[in-house]
Amino acid sequence: MVTLNPNVQNGGDHTYWSVRERSSLCSRGLLKCVVPVLSLLLLCALVGLCAVGVLYFNKGVSLEALKKDISRVAKRFSEQEHNAKETERKYEELKADHRRVEGLLSQCNETCQECAQLEERWLSFGVKSYYFSNNILNWEMSRDDCTKKGGHLVIITSNEEQDFLSSKSGDSRWIGLNDLETEGQWMWVNNQSLAETGVSFWLKRPNDIDEPDNFRLEDPSGENCALLLSEYAAWCDAPCRQRKKYICEK
Template identity: 35%
Template sequence: MEEIYVDMKPPKAADPKRSRNQTGPRSSQRSFHSVILCLGLLSVFLLVGLIVLGVLYRDSAADLSATKENLTKERDRLQTLSKQKKTCPAGWKMFSCSCYLLSNESGSWNKSREDCRSKGADLVVINSAEEQTFLSTFTNKPTWIGLNDIQTEGTWMWVDGTPLTQSYWSTNQPDNGGGSDQWGEEDCATIRNSENTLWNDLPCTSYLQWICEKLP
């Protein structure tokens, strides 16, 4: 029995170098192919990205160019309009940005307003001390302006619907006739009175000249 065990030899161990030599080339080849594939995919993605960016840049540049062109045209249009000399119709006088016309006839306040509106205007609305000074030299006698308190006594309104905030009433005016039945209700305003160039209230049925105002 002892001899049998002595004669038996252990199996030879696998040569590690040989194993490496058998698997190494295949593994390296697969890794190389994987790297090539990844690089190829990366190149494709980069190319697609560059194409997308190029398209977006082209569209943005076109939009920017169109916007710039439109702004330039609008600027040129506004400059042309601002350079155009605005004039008033024949017989009208210009002051500041408005045209004014003193009527050749006399009539009630309502008739005067109808006449102004038939001319594309309305009775004058006085907005500044400069306009008041101009209009006081525009006429030399009491003349209708676009101011009244017809709707509510004591609440004076301009014909454009704005309330009176800056006034140029003569002393003790408006007085609504001073409470005398002789004159009746005085609900319409004039520029100038018998004493000065300030405002006065008179019955709206009085026959006076009037001042129309409109834009050029």
């Protein structure tokens, strides 16, 4: 049996407790160091989580805003596409209208050409040709227009010619007879007097004044140009400024 030295034993106990005290002190010191570190790490973790949450929230908000922008763009694109289709439809309608108008213009041109041909048509009777106008002019303008056409206002020299012209006129028309230079002295446009032709067809009124009556109520200068009245197959005098149809001859 081994007997320990009390001194040794007491020294060992002292050493043991010294070690434990030092260990206890180190543990407490370590704990004091670890706790702040852990707290700091926890705080960092919380900050990180908050940052992630904020980022996630912002990402969600941005995504929602992006969805709204995409929706607006899609709606605008759809509207633009609709407008483009509507514009294309109207363009096609305008093209169809344009073709229709061109067709009508073509028909009108053909009709106008036919009218021009009819307008320039001269009817033959005996050795003369006659042009019955559709437009209306005063006597002097009628005379000038006949000259442009290579003729002159008609000069009537026979009963047969008077009957032919009356049957074709359909309206009252200027003829080439006037007394512009001397009242009562009727002259044809070729400077031949009415008396020289040997025929006249002034309108006779059984119970009124015969033509020519030089009526001045409408024109103070009187009635100095002659009209053929087709319904009466006769002549009358009228104010030269009146606008009437006319007959040319050549």
